[in-house]
Amino acid sequence: MNLTKRIQVALLAVLLLCFFPTSNIEAAVYSDVPSTHWSAKEVYYLSELGVLKGGSNGKFNKDAPVTRAQAAAILVRAKKLPLTNVPNPGFKDVPASHPFYKEIAAAVNAGWFSKAANFNPNGQLKRVEMAKITKEAFSLSGSVPVEWEDMTRAYWGSPYVSPLVANGITSGYTATKYNPSGVVTRAQFAVFTARALNKKFRMSVVSYPKKAAEGIFYPQFKDTNGVQNFDSLNNYYVETGKELVNIRKEIMDLAREDDWMGKYYEYDVSYKVARADVNYVSVVFEDFQYTGGAHGYGQLFSDNYDVKNDHFMSLDDLALKSNYKRAVIDRINAQAYALRNISWDGLESLDDHQYQFYMTNTGFVMYFNPYEYGSYAEGIREFTLPYSLIR
Structure with a gap:
């Protein structure tokens, strides 16, 4: 090959590299944001747009306050x-x-x-400040009738938080608290910003708390795309809130009849939303009551709701495999026996536990309350299981 030909080939190679980048030319990769991190999609989406920039050390510093x-x-x-x-x-x-x-x-x-x-x-951005500037920057509208445990409707930040919840951009720090003074990390702000900028990153279903009485809350749900109707589920939880209030009232009525121990009687209840999307909603309540005696009693109870078919599910409803029960029993017993520091009487059947589970995005959790297959001292036992075991 003569010199002219070689020069032509070299120029062609350069042009090909310019117009057809090789796989070695990649977008920014932060060593502290692996692809499995909960904020990875949003962080890299904004980085590719030039909205986010990492540090000179090759890290995004995801956990640092923004x-x-x-x-x-x-x-x-x-x-x-x-x-x-x-x-x-x-x-x-x-x-x-x-x-x-x-x-x-x-x-x-x-x-x-x-x-x-x-x-x-250099001040650390607070959650309520995040809500204000995000709402204003993206001209977000809409609202939900949320009643936070730590933020009244009269609070200055409430008009900014509500539109973000309604649009699937933010949720509570816990099921019932917004934590307005909480510090926002760089990863969190990336997620909030990506959701505001691009609807594909938003939560399709949001949950927010409503107050049944002082200290007692219940969840409500909204499809941010307006596809699924949650009226029946929301009405169910309105009634659940009333039932919880009545339980506490009954216990306090008993307390007034117990001159000796009545002052120690109590009833506390809280909940968490383990999963909420267009397919399933899973809510777990935990209550504790003391009505005299050596100790009180705490327990879990849960609801697993099939959104599209509008009904509450048992394990049988969720499972698709005909032999799932044996597989679940064996896996639970194996996990329990592996924990040699607990007593476990051995699970033999799921028939009495068809509703003792809750769902997450990655699997389901079966739970057993005190005195079920063990002593009171063992407390509540929870066993995390993969969906592949039953579906």
Whole structure:
């Protein structure tokens, strides 16, 4: 091959590399955000758009608190706000030499952040602040009649949190608490921003608490896409809330009749939403009651709801394999016997435990309350099992 031919081949190779990138040319990869991390899809989606930037050490620093300055920069990039000729917001602690001066100025000029003497650029962003700036930046509307345990409707942040819940962007820190003063991590803010920017990342079904009485809450559900109707399930939990209130009232009535131990009587109940999507909703309640004697009694009870068919499910309803019972019994016994520090009488049948389970996104959990197959001291036993065991 002569020199001219060689030069032509080399130029062709360069052109091919330019127009057809090889598999070795990849988007940013953060060593602390593996593909299995719960925020990975959102983090890499925003990174590819240039909205997120990692540190010089090759890490995203996912668990670090996001600062107010960083949050402003992320939202400004997400909304592609212009950074030229933006009025100076006049913050004493954000000089023109600040690395995020332009982004902060743009965010304030857009009305996402309030004007004040100081911006506190290095301050850690709180959950309620996240709600405000996200709602304002993406002009989110809608609401749900949520009643948080730690945030009243009169609280200044409530009008900002409710639209985010209604749109599937955020949920409670727990089932009943929003934790408005909680610090937002970089991974969390990435997820919130991705959900606000692109609907495909949003929660399809959201849950929010309602208050039945002081200290007693129940869940409500909404399909953020308006496809599934949750009226019957929501009405069921309204009645459940009333029943829980009545149980506490009955126990307190008994307390007034017990002159000696009545002052110690109590009833506490809480819940968690283990799964909520367009296919299934799974809610687990845990209550504790003391009505005299050596000790109180705590237990779990749960509901597993088939959304599309509008009915509550037993294990038989969930299972597709005809021989699932033997497989579940053997797996539970194996797990129990492996824990040599507990007493276990041996599970022989699932017939009396058809509703003693709850569902997660990755599997289901069977539980046994005190005195079931063991002593009271063993407490509640839970066994995590894969769906492949029954379906």
